[in-house]
Amino acid sequence: MDHSIYRSHVLICTGTGCVSSGAKNIKVKLEDELARFSLNKEIKIIETGCHGFCEKGPIMIVYPEGVFYCQLEEEDVVTIVEEHLLKGRIVDGLLYKEPLTEESIPAYQDIDFYKKQERIVLENCGKVNPESIGEYIGLGGYEAAGKALTTMTPLEVIETVKQSGLRGRGGGGFLTGLKWQFTHTAKGDKKYVICNADEGDPGAFMDRSILEGDPHRVIEGMIIAAYAIGADEGYVYVRAEYPLAISRLEKAIEDAEELELLGQDLFGSGFNFKLNIKKGAGAFVCGEETALMASIEGKRGMPRPRPPYPSVKGLWGKPTNINNVETYANVPFVIKEGAAAFAAIGTADSKGTKVFALTGKINNTGLVEVPMGITLREIIFDIGGGLTDGKEFKAVQIGGPSGGCITEENLDLPIDYDSLKSIGAMMGSGGMVVMDEKTCMVDVARFFLNFTQNESCGKCTPCREGTKRMLEILNRICEGEAREGDLELLEALAHHIKDTALCGLGQTAPNPVLSTLEYFREEYEAHINEQKCPAGVCNALASSYQIDQAVCVGCGMCVKVCPVDAISGKPKESYDIDAELCISCGACADKCPVDAISQG
Amino acid sequence: MKSLEELKELREKLQKDIAMRDDSEKPKIIIGMGTCGIAAGARNILQAVLEEIDKRNLDIVVTQTGCIGMCEKEPLLDVQLPGKKRVTYGNLEVNDVKRIIVEYVINGKIVEDLAIAHFEE
Incomplete structure (x- = not known):
């Protein structure tokens, strides 16, 4: 670990989001520019993990001032070096501007997106170089593991985690300390800990960002868990589609082994721990714990009935503790700051924070960490900056293919595990997809069901056959070919599958359908009875667009965007749409400057 | 890692490399780095400041600023201690840096013969 003195640290986010918006080129350019002005000995460049504000990437933060630059282009780097560094x-023009006030905000902690967040898990994400164990240790990393191993008994660790109220962040919300206790008490000469990083929900990227941004925190959490339950070996099961997360984790494990933070006799306590990575091939069902273990064992990833639970009979038949990435990442804080400090955050039965991946029709797409008990309104409108193009909020889908929709009426509900369940949604892993008035809820249900249907492993009949039949009905509804009684059949099937499927995938697969049926039944009915898609999404049902001749100014913008040349007319007079040719894509209506085009 | 103490010792060594990224209020040293400042030797002053801070394990923000019009008195260096007036030192030589840091930054006594102004922020 070299030690040189710098007057400034320039942090460049190289999470997957910013890399795809060009962060790597920004870094190369910055290196060139610093060299040009011989500043490379005074200013240090640090690649960090995700800052969460992926919408505004590529992102750069300049310390010591903590100035936040966003949406950078290569030529901006020249300006930043010449002016700021x-x-x-x-450089005022490159600062973040609040969308409502148009005000430039230099310091990133003052930006609305960050102000309402409370960061435990993401504390270091975007602040440290994830490939430097030195930076993690410099911020007090691995001291929680040292404290647990040298000053606490395994039972004391379990008791602390229990008292903190930490619940599993993977979706179920089971009390983590209790889970550890079961594995601790289970009889066995060999035990395992597993980290479930098989994140597969559409729109979810919390686990990936944590592994990419602060891998040592997850490793530290796993060391503590292994010590508590008496395991000497662990696996991180991470999908092969996450190459950056895997390479950073590999580097982190290597560095930890070198400093003997993994391996034999850690902290002189006599405790040994070896950590392996298992790359999954990307089957959604492998996020189910028994399927995940089968996959590690080299078998086909299929779930088996429980009990016996993994805590009794897990990997290779040995007692095994499985937790999600985010759960482990909370553990160092709990041990270091104590159960009470953790329990002070959140609601009565859901303690701490939750990381959400905000996506969909929202201004500030990204990763946020908020205290439990915050309302959806605060997340979507204060942190997320509201909906794009000033559209009307319709619903937010939480919990991915296993979750449900939440509508306007519940926006002010303080969210935690139990409140979400009470309104038919679930915390899930934390994917949050925001939908506007132009979203067809039947189509959304069809999208998720299509996903789970594809990912069904086929072992049990309710999931294999049942979801297929449900999907067929949804396809019929969207195509305008619904039959009498389809809605009732759909509902009945949903309940049967929920009650009888073997694993979590099947049991929760009908949730998106049930929840949209509950809140948007009239949309289903409009599809079936009136042959109409109110949001204008389902092509087969969408009626063609028409131009109001009285309003049309003859600008011709619509002609240019029509993909099927259905619009004709004279410039500066007026235009007309041929209903026969129109495919109801809506491109003309979006482009029209005077709102003369609407669906008939 | 043989013990928790060993880890803590390692942390002591490593934490100053990252202390800059802490957002709390810290003493600030601002160096005039306009063309005039650089021509008068501000870069050497900056280097001396960084070395002195590192040697003494101080948690101080070092930043730079452009020309403030007193080109005659460059190199200029301002010290802003939390809750105090900003003090400007001028006509500096590399050897003066040590005095400013020891006498003013650490002990709070203004180095009168080097100070040329102090003003409210």
């Missing part, structure tokens, strides 16, 4: 003048 050389002359100390903040």
